[in-house]
Amino acid sequence: MAGGTDELGVRLKVYEGQPAAVSGVGRDPVNLPMIRHWCEATGDTNPAYEGPDAIAPPTMLQAWTMGGLSGHGGRTGAYDELMALLDEAGCTSVVATDCEQEYLKPLRPGDEVVFDTVIESVSERKRTKLGTGYFVTTRTDVRVGDDLAGTHRFRILKYAPSARPSAAKARRPRPVVNRDNVGFWEGVAEGRLLIQRCADCGTLRHPWLPGCNACGSLDWDTVESAGEGTVYSYVVMHHPPFPAFAPPYAVGLIELAEGVRMVSNVVGVPYDKVRIGLPVRVEFRRYEDEEGALTLPVFRSVDTLGGLGGLGGLDSLDGLGGLGGEV
Ligand code: ZN
16 A cells, blocks of 8 residues: 555545534533542542632543534534545544643633634554554634633544454564563563562562552562462463464463462463362473564473373473463
């Protein structure tokens, strides 16, 4: 789709500057009950939003223009036409991407809000991870009488969803590594299973969190798990299918000897032989695919360790996939 003339893009550009809503009227005047609900929901205790001289939180700007279930008043056909053009072109999916607001004048209880919405811009065709499509930005000017109280820009991506990867090419999902849990994954990379420990009360925790659930302390260190545990609970996944994994497979909740629990694979045992109480030991397994290498802690049934007899023979089957309880 890249390159060449974009006939659809040219047709979409025509809508730039066209009104999407004209002379919309707020369903209710700015009012204290809505302000109070908003402040409670957001935990905003600013005294400016209370009492006889209260103003509305500026971030409520859009709330005063919302149409509720019955829809917006003053809506024109242009926006619907634009969306229909995109739908016809296969851009059937939509995601809101961002919102920008500008505040010019405080709104106060009793203010009657009117608004106009214009289709401010339609982007060039863009290729995104979600799919290829167009960003559509609308701008709503919110007024009280002739005074502009604020503007609200709302941007969506209307796109044709990318084709799903086939099972053969599907990559194993990557863990989401963030500032809170990076230490855990650094440990995994070194072949160590690290458990967070509260530096104040000593409570162990997993998954990794910024603070202690027991005492609220933000100070912590780690202890290295010996890697021994048992299956505390498990499920066998049959449906829905995920491209990277072939069902059925068992997902285990492992209780480590140290007391914390973590979700992982149970390997070395058929999915239908996983049982609550099954003794397991951690194993750091390396995966390779086109996205690169990935190391994950998995838990191997201890019954299968060090023996060719009994379940030990399943190790080789595990390597072929399907029996390993791969998640
Ligand atoms: Zn604590």
